[in-house]
Amino acid sequence: MTGNEAIAEGALQAGCRFYAGYPITPQNELTAYMAKHMPEKDGIFIQAESELAAINMVFGAAAAGERAMTSSSSPGISLKQEGISYIAGAELPAVIVNVMRGGPGLGNIWPAQSDYFQATRSGGHGDYHSIVLAPASVQEAYDIMPLAFELADKYRMPAMILADGMLGQMMEPIAVNSKIKTLSTIDYRLSTKKWALTGCKGRKPNIIKSFYMREGDLEKFNLVLQKKYKTIQQKEERWEDMFLDDAKIILVAYGTMARIAKSAVKRLREKGKKIGLIRPISLWPFPKQIFRRLAIGNRRLAFLVVEMSYGQMLEDVKLALNCKFPTEFLGRSGGGVPTEEEIIKYAENI
Amino acid sequence: MQKIFSRPKSLRDIPTHYCPGCGHGTVHRLIAEVVDELGIRERVIGIAPVGCAVIAYDYWDFDCSEAAHGRALAVATAIKRVRPQNIVFTYQGDGDLAAIGTNETIHAANRGENLTVIFINNAIYGMTGGQMAPTTLLGQKTATTPQGRDAKLQGWPLKISEMLAGLSGVKYVERTSLDSPQEIIKTKKAIKQAFVNQIEMTGFSLVEILSPCPTYWDMSPKEALDWIRNTMTKEFPLGRIK
Numbered sequence: 262m263t264g265n266e267a268i269a270e271g272a273l274q275a276g277c278r279f280y281a282g283y284p285i286t287p288q289n290e291l292t293a294y295m296a297k298h299m300p301e302k303d304g305i306f307i308q309a310e311s312e313l314a315a316i317n318m319v320f321g322a323a324a325a326g327e328r329a330m331t332s333s334s335s336p337g338i339s340l341k342q343e344g345i346s347y348i349a350g351a352e353l354p355a356v357i358v359n360v361m362r363g364g365p366g367l368g369n370i371w372p373a374q375s376d377y378f379q380a381t382r383s384g385g386h387g388d389y390h391s392i393v394l395a396p397a398s399v400q401e402a403y404d405i406m407p408l409a410f411e412l413a414d415k416y417r418m419p420a421m422i423l424a425d426g427m428l429g430q431m432m433e434p435i436a437v438n439s440k441i442k443t444l445s446t447i448d449y450r451l452s453t454k455k456w457a458l459t460g461c462k463g464r465k466p467n468i469i470k471s472f473y474m475r476e477g478d479l480e481k482f483n484l485v486l487q488k489k490y491k492t493i494q495q496k497e498e499r500w501e502d503m504f505l506d507d508a509k510i511i512l513v514a515y516g517t518m519a520r521i522a523k524s525a526v527k528r529l530r531e532k533g534k535k536i537g538l539i540r541p542i543s544l545w546p547f548p549k550q551i552f553r554r555l556a557i558g559n560r561r562l563a564f565l566v567v568e569m570s571y572g573q574m575l576e577d578v579k580l581a582l583n584c585k586f587p588t589e590f591l592g593r594s595g596g597g598v599p600t601e602e603e604i605i606k607y608a609e610n611i
Numbered sequence: 612m613q614k615i616f617s618r619p620k621s622l623r624d625i626p627t628h629y630c631p632g633c634g635h636g637t638v639h640r641l642i643a644e645v646v647d648e649l650g651i652r653e654r655v656i657g658i659a660p661v662g663c664a665v666i667a668y669d670y671w672d673f674d675c676s677e678a679a680h681g682r683a684l685a686v687a688t689a690i691k692r693v694r695p696q697n698i699v700f701t702y703q704g705d706g707d708l709a710a711i712g713t714n715e716t717i718h719a720a721n722r723g724e725n726l727t728v729i730f731i732n733n734a735i736y737g738m739t740g741g742q743m744a745p746t747t748l749l750g751q752k753t754a755t756t757p758q759g760r761d762a763k764l765q766g767w768p769l770k771i772s773e774m775l776a777g778l779s780g781v782k783y784v785e786r787t788s789l790d791s792p793q794e795i796i797k798t799k800k801a802i803k804q805a806f807v808n809q810i811e812m813t814g815f816s817l818v819e820i821l822s823p824c825p826t827y828w829d830m831s832p833k834e835a836l837d838w839i840r841n842t843m844t845k846e847f848p849l850g851r852i853k
Binding site for chain 2: 281314322327344458462463466468
């Protein structure tokens with residue numbers, strides 16, 4: 262199964278029953294998978310007339326209480342930003358998948374991680390956030406989907422899967438239902454969504470909106486959002502780490518890049534180099550606590566951030582470390598992927 | 612004594628924010644009356660636009676959603692697909708439906724979505740201060756056509772209802788007006804038909820309503836109604852289009 266198909270299958274297993282999307286490479290297998298398999302689950306698949314329509318269809322489906330999702334790749338995700346802002350403002354749960362490609366502009370269709378800022382800094386207008394999750398394997402792409410839907414439902418906000426063209430196209434075997442059953446802790450059935458639009462039978466009318474014109478109302482609402490974001494930052498940081506106990510150099514990478522970094526770490530360890538790895542899984546909230554933990558005490562450390570960009574997550578690493586340790590950067594973009602050899606060479610010279 | 616006239620249950624008892632002589636309040640009421648008469652208040656879902664009617668959900672007493680500017684029919688499409696048992700309608704102005712949202716309008720219509728669309732054509736952008744709309748008449752002065760709309764520079768008034776009528780997915784299109792009590796009664800009939808079509812699951816229905824905007828037409832309310840009757844209907848003829 263390709264990463265794109267694994268994301269789609271994971272979403273279906275997570276109870277996603279509405280998908281709208283507009284074709285764009287390198288995520289087309291995801292849309293095609295949904296077209297084929299969504300009807301088998303009595304769900305709704307719509308090939309929208311544009312990314313704008315697709316994200317606003319997701320807005321509508323979410324407003325009606327359905328678990329809804331759209332997917333696209335970088336230029337298409339730019340088009341969806343307005344809709345994501347409205348979803349955040351209307352406090353609707355929805356999942357958006359970005360299988361990143363090279364940019365800016367039309368860029369190319371090669372893998373990239375150049376949309377990190379857009380994903381983690383809200384992307385659209387207004388003071389809002391999306392939860393951002395970055396799987397690093399086809400298995401994880403599948404496993405992470407129920408989590409994305411649960412977090413979206415739990416906090417009533419957009420959750421984004423930030424993948425890249427390599428992960429989307431890569432084919433690997435996956436274990437179906439490996440973690441999914443244990444994850445379903447949130448009851449996402451319509452009966453629990455008291456705010457959803459179902460018709461006002463037996464209750465007062467529900468209104469889905471993000472518009473607050475009366476003086477002070479929007480500020481009050483935005484403070485509610487900020488409180489929610491603070492809770493998420495406290496509770497929902499996720500990461501994987503390796504060899505941190507004795508490491509002198511720590512690599513930091515996410516997604517596809519983290520897999521390459523992991524191979525480099527293993528080879529460097531074989532050579533006797535004291536090196537470790539932190540792989541952020543949640544990009545927002547960024548897993549600050551592991552960096553802060555390392556910064557306590559007198560340990561002397563150096564960090565090497567590796568990205569398929571010219572240094573976006575790098576800023577979060579520096580912020581998390583409060584610039585306490587030297588932080589080096591190795592990155593390529595526009596289709597260039599730092600290789601295992603490049604990482605090893607760079608790390609050996611630190 | 613028998614009570615023969617009262618506020619519809621679907622309309623809240625609060626003053627609206629609309630300018631004197633504006634048509635929005637009239638159409639809000641007509642929709643509320645139709646919803647009551649069809650007995651669908653408990654299953655109707657309205658989509659409010661961006662434009663002067665942005666807070667229409669404050670006036671109607673049933674479930675509603677906002678939509679980003681122009682995207683009402685994308686939002687409505689999904690709600691109706693997810694909840695086919697509900698009655699879903701959009702309420703959109705000329706800028707929302709025929710400029711920024713043209714793509715969503717055409718494609719929802721072409722998919723034959725079983726939806727009801729109430730389209731307010733007042734030939735102007737009211738909320739932002741009287742700029743040219745796609746439906747602004749030739750020669751009509753607006754904030755962005757200070758010399759009057761010139762076909763050479765701004766093209767012609769967009770007849771989106773006629774365009775939509777050519778699509779196979781469209782069941783019903785009618786253009787009505789608010790310029791007299793008789794026309795308002797006809798408008799209500801057309802709105803009712805557009806809802807009945809959805810209840811009977813016959814497909815996409817749209818009612819275009821020529822509606823006065825005295826403020827940005829720079830007219831008195833009476834002059835505005837006369838202008839609809841004598842000028843606007845020449846460009847936008849009334850009656851059943853499909």
